[in-house]
Amino acid sequence: MKVTPLTGKFGADITDTDVSRPLRENELTELREAFAEYSVLAIREQNLTIDSFEAFALQLGNFGETPFITPVDGHPNVLRLLREADEAGPLFGSGWHSDWSFQDQPPSATLLYGVDIPPAGGDTAFTQQEQAYDALSEGMKELLEPLHGVHSARRSYGPSGTFGQRDDRRSMEIIGDESALETRSHPLIRTHPETGRKSLFINEVYTIGITELHHAEASAILSFLFEHCRRIDFTCRVRWQQGTLTMWDNRCVQHYAIDDYFGHRREMMRATLAGETPQ
Numbered sequence: 363m364k365v366t367p368l369t370g371k372f373g374a375d376i377t378d379t380d381v382s383r384p385l386r387e388n389e390l391t392e393l394r395e396a397f398a399e400y401s402v403l404a405i406r407e408q409n410l411t412i413d414s415f416e417a418f419a420l421q422l423g424n425f426g427e428t429p430f431i432t433p434v435d436g437h438p439n440v441l442r443l444l445r446e447a448d449e450a451g452p453l454f455g456s457g458w459h460s461d462w463s464f465q466d467q468p469p470s471a472t473l474l475y476g477v478d479i480p481p482a483g484g485d486t487a488f489t490q491q492e493q494a495y496d497a498l499s500e501g502m503k504e505l506l507e508p509l510h511g512v513h514s515a516r517r518s519y520g521p522s523g524t525f526g527q528r529d530d531r532r533s534m535e536i537i538g539d540e541s542a543l544e545t546r547s548h549p550l551i552r553t554h555p556e557t558g559r560k561s562l563f564i565n566e567v568y569t570i571g572i573t574e575l576h577h578a579e580a581s582a583i584l585s586f587l588f589e590h591c592r593r594i595d596f597t598c599r600v601r602w603q604q605g606t607l608t609m610w611d612n613r614c615v616q617h618y619a620i621d622d623y624f625g626h627r628r629e630m631m632r633a634t635l636a637g638e639t640p641q
């Protein structure tokens with residue numbers, strides 16, 4: 363397995379491996395170590411079926427829970443992210459977020475496999491939240507340390523959210539409901555359970571407030587943090603090819619599906635791995 367960094371800080375291409383077969387223990391260890399170091403791995407030139415995609419995921423952990431989106435028939439843990447060439451309307455994932463951060467135990471990682479990739483465009487961008495945390499002043503770190511972000515799916519999947527109403531023109535079956543209005547609090551600063559590194563755990567899609575602050579105070583601090591988190595210095599970008607399998611660590615990165623490929627079809631398989639309560 364060859365590891366080639368994508369930037370000076372995080373993200374790596376992985377080549378010279380085949381994850382369609384069961385990996386040996388030493389290969390899994392190597393992959394886990396690369397994941398802990400780089401947070402985003404783009405494993406190139408794979409040839410996966412839905413079964414081998416699931417089998418690979420299960421070597422890394424258990425599946426997470428997937429709300430609001432109808433999974434592939436017979437595969438309750440796999441989503442088909444499909445955008446037809448002539449499809450308009452909001453693009454799934456096109457806003458900075460960490461997957462399902464509104465859950466009690468948001469997924470540790472997401473696996474996304476490129477089935478049909480536009481000739482150009484449709485990249486996924488990532489921003490590393492440990493770097494975002496490290497770059498804050500000591501004063502700001504102290505202010506944020508005891509605070510909790512309020513996370514909710516309401517802006518996306520609530521009745522008046524982006525995907526709140528059924529739309530038969532959409533290729534993906536996304537069904538929002540009232541449960542999206544629920545909220546969960548998670549520490550604004552979380553510590554990665556495996557690496558011990560601290561990161562900012564907020565995102566502009568799902569973080570709607572700060573438990574300990576008034577609305578106006580929280581809005582001001584969150585807008586600063588959202589802007590800070592997407593500083594170009596903290597980002598990397600995965601350029602997809604058919605057969606690329608990208609995995610990212612939701613505990614320390616946010617991601618963004620770039621909406622720039624109208625006129626071309628894009629189809630991906632996606633699964634999440636179960637995570638833990640953020641601490």
Ligand code: SIN
Nearest residue numbers: 443454455485486619
């Ligand atoms: C997602 O947010 O999981 C989708 C990312 C993508 O389609 O690039």
